[in-house]
Amino acid sequence: MFMSFAPMEGVTGAAYRRIHRQMFPGADRYYAPFVSPDTAGTVKRSQLEALRRDEDPEFPLVPQILANNAASFLAAARRLADLGYGEINLNLGCPSGTVAAKHKGAGLLADADALRRLLDGIFAQPPAAVSVKTRMGWASTAEFPALLEIFRAYPLAELIVHARDRAGMYRSDPDVGGFASVPALCPFPVCYNGNVFSPADLARLRSALPGLERVMIGRGAAADPALFRLLRGGDPLGAGELRAFLDALLDEALSSGLSPVYALSRMKELWYYLRWKFPGCDKELKAVFKSRRIENYRAALDALFDGGGFDPYSFYGSRDGYTKEMPLSF
Ligand SMILES: Cc1cc2nc3c(=O)[nH]c(=O)nc-3n(C[C@H](O)[C@H](O)[C@H](O)COP(=O)(O)O)c2cc1C
Structure with a gap:
């Protein structure tokens, strides 16, 4: 199975990715947290610095752009293509209220015309292959068939589906049933994302989605840097x-x-x-x-x-190991 490390703003920055790959190889690919160009398409210098490839041009990394108009996406994408990236990801999943209010991230899922305009502009002249990371809807995952009709009209490099609607933020149960028919309907590779925290979670997912070929993992890997190794049959985290x-x-x-x-x-x-x-x-x-x-x-x-309380089999969300609710903050 092809497994990727999800983008996580504030967690999976450049140093984290480099050190993680050195010490815990196992992810096939990493996605960088989004860069957010201004209306002229300018990307902050610090965001570009974090994406330089001089040290390891072969590092399997896909950068991501959060934008609501094709001109600013394309200007930023050209900068990233100049850095050597052959694929760039469009963020259609960020649930933040301020982002959505600007019709960016998941905000675009509520406006089919704006989404089509954006994709028309991007795919008219992309400087690199473009993949999309989306949620399954704004208010409901029942919106996804209509969104999929839109995506299917473009030559995406990959469609990554975080199987929740925006309303579910990071909490609702992923709509695995709603996702099930998606890969067969798409002419491009489709990747499942959402709540894979442990080997038992992956086993459940595989039995629900027998043909599944790609999975993206975020919080589970942040909670267990050896998770990809373990999912491939290797040793648990020490x-x-x-x-x-x-x-x-x-x-x-x-x-x-x-x-x-x-x-x-x-x-x-x-x-x-x-x-x-x-x-x-x-x-x-x-x-x-x-x-x-x-x-x-x-x-x-x-x-x-x-203290000896380390438990390699206690996973994020404590579904399989520890069952007591952990406090959210101290
Ligand atoms: C702290 C945090 C930061 C995130 N940053 C991004 C981001 O920059 N771009 C993006 O597409 N998704 C981002 N996400 C969403 C994750 O990539 C992923 O889709 C989500 O966490 C569901 O996967 P999981 O259940 O494996 O964690 C973020 C999630 C969290 C919790």
């Missing part, structure tokens, strides 16, 4: 390699010039997902989230890892 991964990420953040406070806030974003690997360790986790200085953070990690 505590030692998780600690080495975290140390490498922090060292990279600090050596790249981020302030300690900012570097720690980035690490805590990861801990929002990683905490599922430490069921029953609320006290130690609280110390990780409360740490304000690097020394305190490292000491809190020592206590957490030494």
Whole structure:
């Protein structure tokens, strides 16, 4: 099965992707969090910097653009094609209210004419192959057959379907039944996305979708960096390699010039997902989230890892391992 690491703004940045691939190979492809060009198509320098390919031109990465008009998409896409990308992804899934209000991301799913205009413009002169990452609708996944009619009219490189409507944000149950007929209806590859957190989740999905060839995983992989390896029949995550991964990420953040406070806030974003690997360790986790200085953070990690509460089979959302609800924030 072809497996990709989903784009996650604030989590899967350039350093994360590089270190993850070095230490936990297993994902066939990564998608970068979106860049958001202004109306003239200009992309922030920092966003372009994060997509430079000089160090490893072969890294399997697809950048993503969030835009609501073809001119700004194409201007940004040309910049990305100049960096060496052969495929660029269009974001039609971002559920944020401010994004949707600008008719971007999932906001476009509520306006079929605007969506068609955008795709007409993009596919008239694309500087690279273009794939789409979409939700199944705005208010309901029942909108998807009509959306699919639109997508099928264009030569997409791939259609990635996050099997929820926008109203479901990240919480509703994915509409696996609604997705089932989609791959057979499309002349391009189709990828399933949504709530694959563990081997049991993938097994359930495969039995519901027997011909499934592509899956994209986000939060499950953020919560378990070895998940792709495990899904391919390899070893579960080890505590030692998780600690080495975290140390490498922090060292990279600090050596790249981020302030300690900012570097720690980035690490805590990861801990929002990683905490599922430490069921029953609320006290130690609280110390990780409360740490304000690097020394305190490292000491809190020592206590957490030494405490023996690491459980490689406790997955994001605790569906198969830990069943107690974890607090959402400390
Ligand atoms: C913190 C966070 C940031 C995200 N950033 C992006 C993004 O930049 N682009 C995008 O297309 N999707 C983004 N997503 C959505 C994920 O790519 C994915 O579609 C969603 O989490 C469902 O997959 P999962 O259940 O495997 O996590 C983000 C999700 C989260 C939780």
